[in-house]
Amino acid sequence: MDELPDRIARTQLTVGIVAVLVGLLGYYVSRDAAFSGGPGAIIFEDIELRTTSYNKLGALLTIGFGTVGIVAGATRMAMIGLLGGIGFGLLALQPLLQWRSGMENLLAATGRNIGWNLALALGLAVPAILARVISGGAGESAT
């Protein structure tokens, strides 16, 4: 069994890789305007994969925040992952803000976005906070 700091880094790396892969897949799918913001039937016809990640802007943001997670895991600087977690958290809030403001539908606004992006936000932010806790708080390095 690995040590806890190793597992924290590996968690952020894994979450980041998953986000980037989904974002890349989403970008590929959203090249077709018919899929952009709409149902992306890429595995089976009856399975919709509509999330912000399957929208060109949403896909790019997912790749960006996922890359932040990869950097955090690879460099073992867990607090960097908090930035990615905040980014995904904002993406999770986006459908709610968009609905309230009546904004143009730039990103596919479904409940799936809230759930999916919240999961990614937790996956990057919680390990960052844990790293902070086990390192003894602000200013104390775990190195």
Place this chain on the structure above:
Amino acid sequence: MPRTERTTSSASPASGLSAKANAATAAAKSTKPDANTRILAGFRILLGALWISNLGWKEPPEFGALKGFTSLAVSNPVWAPYSSLVENVVLPNFTLFGWFTLLAEAALGAFLLIGLGTRFWALVGAGMSAAITLSVIKAPHEWPWAYYLMIGAHLAVFAAAAGRTWGLDGLVRPVLEQRQGRIAKLLRKAV
């Protein structure tokens, strides 16, 4: 910025890893996942995906499809008190109920998917599955066993604490075990 240095089993005080990290690490080493726990972790991920996937048809602000299914509790009553609750409380305030359902299921799916607070959220999932069961099992073309299985699946994930493998609970629990106090004790029950 704190940096989590790669550690070895012989981490010394000179490595700078704090006492808290050492203690949490020792607790983390006490559990090694086997094939059974990995299968249950996969099961938890599947349940999380189920809830997130089914948010697609709960579209605000009307929540039309959700209202249709909820109304089945009145048109095809399973249990009279529940049917009365839906008719007199839920349906007249459906926008509020729709948003509550959307946010609760999004959180449920996200926390089960990432394996954080798994035991707590598994109980929430069992409760929500029970509510769905009471709404729809008497409706035409429904297969009641699907809903019984949903309840059972969440209880299995609860009993197995399936977030400790491939989930954030596996990171959080060792830290919580080093903490005293009522809140830490309560949180330990949730993970």
